[in-house]
Amino acid sequence: MGEGRLTVRxxxxxxxxxxxxxxSFVMLLVVGVYIVAGNLAxxxxxxxxxxxxxxxxxxxxxxxxxxGNLCPAINPALLAAQLYQESGFNPKAQSAAAAQGIAxxxxxxxxxxxxxxxxxxxxxxxxxxxxxxSAASYDCKLASYVKDVPGDATKNMLASYNAGAYAVIKYGxxxxxxxxxxxxxxxxxxxxxxxxxxxxxxxSKQAAGAIYYAQxxxxxxxxxxxxxxxxxxxxxxxxxxTQAAYDTVGIxxxxxxxxxxxxxxxxxxxxxxxGDLVFFSDDLGNSRAIRHVGIYVGGGYMIDxxxxxxxIRFDPIDTPxxxxxxxxxxxxxxxxxxxx
Numbered sequence: 001m002g003e004g005r006l007t008v009r010x011x012x013x014x015x016x017x018x019x020x021x022x023x024s025f026v027m028l029l030v031v032g033v034y035i036v037a038g039n040l041a042x043x044x045x046x047x048x049x050x051x052x053x054x055x056x057x058x059x060x061x062x063x064x065x066x067x068g069n070l071c072p073a074i075n076p077a078l079l080a081a082q083l084y085q086e087s088g089f090n091p092k093a094q095s096a097a098a099a100q101g102i103a104x105x106x107x108x109x110x111x112x113x114x115x116x117x118x119x120x121x122x123x124x125x126x127x128x129x130x131x132x133x134s135a136a137s138y139d140c141k142l143a144s145y146v147k148d149v150p151g152d153a154t155k156n157m158l159a160s161y162n163a164g165a166y167a168v169i170k171y172g173x174x175x176x177x178x179x180x181x182x183x184x185x186x187x188x189x190x191x192x193x194x195x196x197x198x199x200x201x202x203x204s205k206q207a208a209g210a211i212y213y214a215q216x217x218x219x220x221x222x223x224x225x226x227x228x229x230x231x232x233x234x235x236x237x238x239x240x241x242t243q244a245a246y247d248t249v250g251i252x253x254x255x256x257x258x259x260x261x262x263x264x265x266x267x268x269x270x271x272x273x274x275g276d277l278v279f280f281s282d283d284l285g286n287s288r289a290i291r292h293v294g295i296y297v298g299g300g301y302m303i304d305x306x307x308x309x310x311x312i313r314f315d316p317i318d319t320p321x322x323x324x325x326x327x328x329x330x331x332x333x334x335x336x337x338x339x340x
Contacts, residue, residue: 206249207275
């Protein structure tokens with residue numbers, strides 16, 4: 001949400017040349033983004049799965065990097081995706097099924113597979129220094145059980161995590177269970193949102209529609225918690241605007257900015273395309289601390305709902321609190337947990 005937007009975005013930038021320039025280039029971009037999308041389609045390459053900047057809270061980043069390389073079936077981005085899907089990086093998480101901690105081990109599994117990751121003499125499911133290494137160790141153990149099964153080793157490992165190694169062995173790969181197939185797709189999709197980009201990322205086909213919606217809302221007053229409903233008087237906060245914009249093109253985003261960050265892969269600053277979501281934070285090392293989001297329109301500007309007392313407008317993105325960007329994908333949005 002956008003309350004507390006940094007005051008470094010001077011009012012004169014918006015009131016003056018930015019609006020005049022912005023209105024002209026946005027209308028072009030709404031059409032031109034489709035051309036750009038066509039030109040860049042198929043431009044993804046490389047297999048690196050290093051963590052994206054700030055993808056994991058700083059307290060856990062080094063642990064995830066270290067243990068995410070424990071065996072060939074996993075990598076730091078995949079391990080981060082699992083932790084996010086399980087608990088949203090909450091070390092105190094506890095489910096109704098008695099799953100505990102940041103990695104959501106049930107007591108029986110922890111008793112068998114929990115390890116003393118930090119070497120302090122105990123195995124504590126509530127301590128991420130034990131739980132994260134245990135999650136990686138458990139993944140690798142499952143991978144070893146199905147190492148001779150044909151197909152993708154990582155997908156077979158994930159299927160084993162969900163359905164058991166016996167089912168993967170029986171079916172010679174990911175079993176034909178809808179729940180298991182969905183779990184494998186969710187984690188491998190989320191993996192891309194935690195991975196550092198190594199080349200251009202495919203553009204979103206829905207980007208132009210999202211921009212078109214947002215630019216029609218220019219001048220609308222900001223409302224904390226606003227989602228554009230009649231009860232809100234058609235007003236929005238920052239993540240309410242981005243959520244509504246992508247909803248018009250059939251993509252359902254989470255409600256708050258720091259969860260919207262995980263709705264797709266992360267292009268570098270010099271690879272931004274119109275329609276990318278751009279994010280801002282006071283803690284540039286932690287995506288969970290993101291507190292503002294806008295829709296990039298090109299030329300270094302975004303459309304955003306900045307703060308109480310302001311209106312939806314064009315703002316520059318190159319400020320000290322710029323965190324990064326997400327190229328929203330339909331699969332990426334669908335993969336996000338409903339609660340984290």
